[in-house]
Amino acid sequence: MRFIPVIVIVLLLGCNTNQEVLPRQEALYFDIPSYFKGEVQKLSIRKAPIHKQVWINGTQENKDIDIKDWKTELNMFVNADINKTSWKGLFKEDKTGDSLIYTSVSTNIPVKKLIVEKVGTYIKGISIFINEDNYLYKKQDSLYYYPDSLYEINSRQKVTLLKEKHYKISGHLK
Numbered sequence: 001m002r003f004i005p006v007i008v009i010v011l012l013l014g015c016n017t018n019q020e021v022l023p024r025q026e027a028l029y030f031d032i033p034s035y036f037k038g039e040v041q042k043l044s045i046r047k048a049p050i051h052k053q054v055w056i057n058g059t060q061e062n063k064d065i066d067i068k069d070w071k072t073e074l075n076m077f078v079n080a081d082i083n084k085t086s087w088k089g090l091f092k093e094d095k096t097g098d099s100l101i102y103t104s105v106s107t108n109i110p111v112k113k114l115i116v117e118k119v120g121t122y123i124k125g126i127s128i129f130i131n132e133d134n135y136l137y138k139k140q141d142s143l144y145y146y147p148d149s150l151y152e153i154n155s156r157q158k159v160t161l162l163k164e165k166h167y168k169i170s171g172h173l174k
Contacts, residue, residue: 027083029091029102030116035123036078039147040070048174055168064174073171076153077143080111080128123147136160149173 027034047066054061067073082091082102087109094101098118104111110132117125128143142154151171158164 028088029082029093030100030114031083032081032114032126032128033078033083035126036074039145040074043067043070043173050174051172053168053170053172055166057166067171074145074151076141077126077128077145077151080114080130080143082111082114 049064049066052063052065071078082104087106090104090106090109091102091114092105094103098120100114100116100118102114102116104113110130111128112131113127113129115125115127116123117127124146126143126145128141130139130141130143132139137157137159139158140156142152144150144152150173153167153169155168156164156166
C-alpha cells in the first residue's frame with residue numbers, strides 16, 4: 001500500500017506532456033509566426049541599426065538605435081496570426097496577381113485583413129489591419145512590414161471615459 005503513491009508518481013513522470021514535441025498544425029492561411037521567426041533570425045544576424053521614429057499623440061521622437069530583441073520588436077505582427085484553430089474557415093482568401101488577401105468573415109475576429117504582397121515567391125510587403133471594439137474600449141491597429149526596409153505600427157485607442165490615444169512607430173532599416 002505504501003508503494004502505490006510512488007508508482008503513481010513514477011507513471012505520471014513517465015508521461016510526456018510537453019506540447020513542443022507535437023508537430024505544428026498545417027497552416028490553412030499565410031503562416032505569420034513562421035515568416036516573422038525567419039525575419040527575426042535574419043535581422044538578429046544582420047545587426048544593422050535602424051532609424052526609429054515614435055509619435056504619441058502628435059509628439060515625435062527620433063533615434064538611431066540597435067535593436068537587441070527583434071522578437072519583441074515585431075511581436076505585434078506575430079500576434080496577428082490568423083491560423084488559430086478557432087478561426088479555421090473564417091477568412092476569405094483572394095489572389096491578385098502574386099499577392100494574397102485574407103479578409104475576416106466574422107465580426108468576432110480582431111484581425112480584419114491580412115495582405116501579403118509578393119513578386120513571385122519573394123514577399124515584398126505585409127499589411128495587417130486589426131479592429132477591437134467592445135463596451136470598454138475601441139482599438140484600431142494598422143501594421144506594415146517591408147523586408148529589409150521598413151516596419152510601421154499605427155494604433156488608435158479609445159478607452160471609455162478617457163481621451164483617445166494615437167501612436168505610431170516607424171523603423172527604417174539602414
